[in-house]
Every structure is written in structure tokens, then in C-alpha cells.
Amino acid sequence: MCSMSEEDQFYTKPTSVPLSGSEALARRSVLQMAGAATATVAIPNAFAHAHTSSASAPAATDVISLHFKVNSAEQRLAVDPRQSLLDVLRERLDLTGTKKGCNTGACGACTVHVNGQRIVSCLTLAAMHEGAEITTIEGIAKGNELHPLQAAFIEHDGLQCGYCTPGQIMSGVACISEGHAGTPEEIQRWMSGNICRCGAYPGIVAAISETAKRG
Structure with a gap:
């Protein structure tokens, strides 16, 4: 049998010795006192951090006065400057025909006309359109008479669930007025920003195409 070297003896783990009752009690008391001291320091620091965070928080954003014309009606509103045009139309003016689809400008469901140009209203702030003339899907019919493109969508079954339809029609009206409805291929290209999941x-x-031909 090999004898233990001096080096092995040096690194041998010492055998633990059980503490007596009085020693164990003293050790427990020391640990409890240390824990209480740590808590006493940590709690004020936490409150100090909370106070600092609260004091440095930005103040609430002030509202701004906004005036524009929507579907030929004058509108004067106090709005949060961070609100999108889409949210102001839906939540402040109750024009819910303009749909919130992706809210990232990718689906076209929120298309409206601003000063005669089609835009996706989720990607623009309402505050950017002071004095503008805005048209939504609610504004293209004449009373009970549908816009020709609305009637053509019904005639040609251009919709299923209908969620994207307002944006499709608003883009279609613009596509015709822009002169981009000469052929089916041209229509497909200029309507590519409007997605129909159906x-x-x-x-x-x-x-x-038919509405364009009818002039």
C-alpha cells in the first residue's frame, strides 16, 4: 500500500468538528444580526432609487390644437401630438371604416386620402396634417348613392371578410385618378400595397378596371 506523501497530507480536507450548543447559538445570533444590518441598509437605498426614478420621469406630453377638414366637415381637436392619424380618425372622430390592420404600414387597410393623395394613416402623426383635407371611406359616397368603385366591388365580388375592403377601395379610387388603371397588370402593380388575406x-x-373604363 502506498504511503501518503507530505504534499497529500498538506491538502487533506480537515475533518469538521461539531459545534457545541453554546457555539451554535452564538453563530446563529451573529448571522441574524448581519442579516438585519444588511436589510437596514438595503431598504433605504431601494426607496432612494424609487424616489430618484420618479423625480427623473418625463412630464406628461401636452396636447396640441389641431384643425383639419375630414369628409368636408371642419374638425377642431385637442390631440396628443404622438397620436397617429389613424387613431385620431377612429378614436376621436368615430370614423371606424378606416381599419387598423398591421399598424406598421404593410397591409394598406388604413388607407385614406390627404389632400388628394393616398397614404397609410397608421404611419403618420395627426399633428402633421394641420389644415389638410382628409377623405375616408365614409366620405366617398354621395348620400345613399355609392361611389362607382364601391358598387363595382359588390358587382365583382371584390371582397370576402371585408376587413381590408375600405383600404382597397380608397387605394383603388386613387389608382384610377393617378392614371394607373390601364391594364390588369398595371392595377396589380399599383395596388400591391394593399393586402387581402382572403x-x-x-x-x-x-x-x-371596369370603373376606370367607365370614367
Whole structure:
């Protein structure tokens, strides 16, 4: 049997010795006192941090006065300058025909016209359109008479669930007025920013094409 070297003896783990009752009690008392001291320091520091965070928080954003015309009606509103045009139309003016789809400008469901140009209203702040003339899907019919493109969408089954339809129609009206509705291929290209998850594209293209031909 090999004998233990001096080096092995040096690194041998010492055998633990059980504490007597009085020693264990003294050790427990020391640990309790240390824990209480740590808590006494930590709690004021936490409150100090909370106070600092509260004091440095930014003040509430002030509202601004906004005036524009929506569907030929004058509107004067006090709005949060961070609100999108889409949210102001839906939440302040109750024009819920303009739909909130992706809210990132990718689906076209929120398309409206601003000064005659189509835009996705989720990507623009309402505050940027002081004095503008805005048209939503609610504003293109004449009383009970549908806009020709609205009627063509019905005739050609250019919709299924209908959620994207307001944006499709607003983009379609602009597509025609811009002169981009000469052929089905041209319509597809200039309507590519409007997504229909139901896949009603053949009816949409047919409706825009026929409306364009009718002038």
C-alpha cells in the first residue's frame, strides 16, 4: 500500500468538528444580526432609487390644437401630438371604416386620402396634417348613392371578410385618378400595397378596371 506523501497530507480536507450548543447559538445570533444590518441598509437605498426614478420621469406630453377638414366637415381637436392619424380618425372622430390592420404600414387597410393623395394613416402623426383635407371611406359616397368603385366591388365580388375592403377601395379610387388603371397588370402593380388575406384579388382588379373604363 502506498504511503501518503507530505504534499497529500498538506491538502487533506480537515475533518469538521461539531459545534457545541453554546457555539451554535452564538453563530446563529451573529448571522441574524448581519442579516438585519444588511436589510437596514438595503431598504433605504431601494426607496432612494424609487424616489430618484420618479423625480427623473418625463412630464406628461401636452396636447396640441389641431384643425383639419375630414369628409368636408371642419374638425377642431385637442390631440396628443404622438397620436397617429389613424387613431385620431377612429378614436376621436368615430370614423371606424378606416381599419387598423398591421399598424406598421404593410397591409394598406388604413388607407385614406390627404389632400388628394393616398397614404397609410397608421404611419403618420395627426399633428402633421394641420389644415389638410382628409377623405375616408365614409366620405366617398354621395348620400345613399355609392361611389362607382364601391358598387363595382359588390358587382365583382371584390371582397370576402371585408376587413381590408375600405383600404382597397380608397387605394383603388386613387389608382384610377393617378392614371394607373390601364391594364390588369398595371392595377396589380399599383395596388400591391394593399393586402387581402382572403385572396379576393381577381374581383378587386376587375372592379377597378371596369370603373376606370367607365370614367
